[in-house]
Each structure stands twice: as structure tokens, then as C-alpha cells.
Amino acid sequence: MFCIKCGTQLPEEANFCMKCGHPQTPVVTQPPAEETQWEHCKIDCIQVKEKWSLFGKEILQFVARKEGCPDHIAASKTFQLSGFEIGCPSEKSKLHRTTLQELVDQLKKDSWEPSETRPSVWYRLQFRRR
Numbered sequence: 718m719f720c721i722k723c724g725t726q727l728p729e730e731a732n733f734c735m736k737c738g739h740p741q742t743p744v745v746t747q748p749p750a751e752e753t754q755w756e757h758c759k760i761d762c763i764q765v766k767e768k769w770s771l772f773g774k775e776i777l778q779f780v781a782r783k784e785g786c787p788d789h790i791a792a793s794k795t796f797q798l799s800g801f802e803i804g805c806p807s808e809k810s811k812l813h814r815t816t817l818q819e820l821v822d823q824l825k826k827d828s829w830e831p832s833e834t835r836p837s838v839w840y841r842l843q844f845r846r847r
């Protein structure tokens with residue numbers, strides 16, 4: 718490569734010209750930081766009730782809570798596990814996932830969008846909204 722100012726031949730990786738000192742890489746100006754305030758919400762799975770009968774029953778709820786004010790519930794979905802599902806992990810997780818999907822759809826309809834953060838637990842999805 719050649720210096721963009723004086724034309725001196727420079728090594729390819731040169732950041733500055735060895736002769737005139739002119740920087741060889743244009744200075745990238747960062748666009749101003751986005752000032753939009755995002756609302757955040759996080760999904761949690763809570764156990765509402767555990768009522769064991771002959772067939773077993775467990776009531777669970779996926780709750781999307783707004784960060785900063787845990788009393789504000791953006792959306793929630795309750796679902797019930799029967800003894801059959803509790804005894805069968807694949808059925809149990811199928812029910813978990815369909816319920817979670819319903820909650821996600823509800824949030825999206827409400828203009829929440831998934832934020833980039835990878836959840837630490839699979840159901841702990843995070844959403845944000847302007």
C-alpha cells in the first residue's frame with residue numbers, strides 16, 4: 718500500500734505513514750448512541766399450585782414481568798400438568814414449550830421484541846419494547 722497523503726510505499730498493515738505520519742485508516746466516527754429508553758421484561762416460570770391427587774396435578778405459570786417493577790405483569794400463561802405429563806418428560810416439555818410460545822406470541826402482539834441476551838435458562842427469555 719501507499720501513503721494516502723504523500724505516496725510513500727508502506728507495509729500493508731501500517732496505520733501511519735513512516736515518512737509524513739499521516740494516519741492510513743480513516744477515522745470511523747461512531748453514530749450517536751441511541752437515546753431511546755427500552756422497557757425490558759423477563760419471563761419466569763412459577764409454580765402456582767401443587768395439588769397431588771391420584772393422578773397428580775401441578776399448575777404452573779409463565780409470567781413476563783417488567784424489569785424494575787416486578788408487580789407489573791406484561792403477560793402470563795397458566796398451564797396445568799397432569800400426572801401423565803409429569804410422568805412423561807417429553808410430554809411435559811412439549812406442554813412447556815407450546816405454552817411458552819403462546820406467551821411469546823402474546824408479547825410480540827403487544828409490540829415486545831426479543832432482546833439479544835441469551836437466556837441462562839431456556840424459558841428465561843428477555844424482551845424489550847420502546
Ligand SMILES: [Zn+2]
Binds near residue numbers: 720722724736
Ligand atoms: Zn506519507
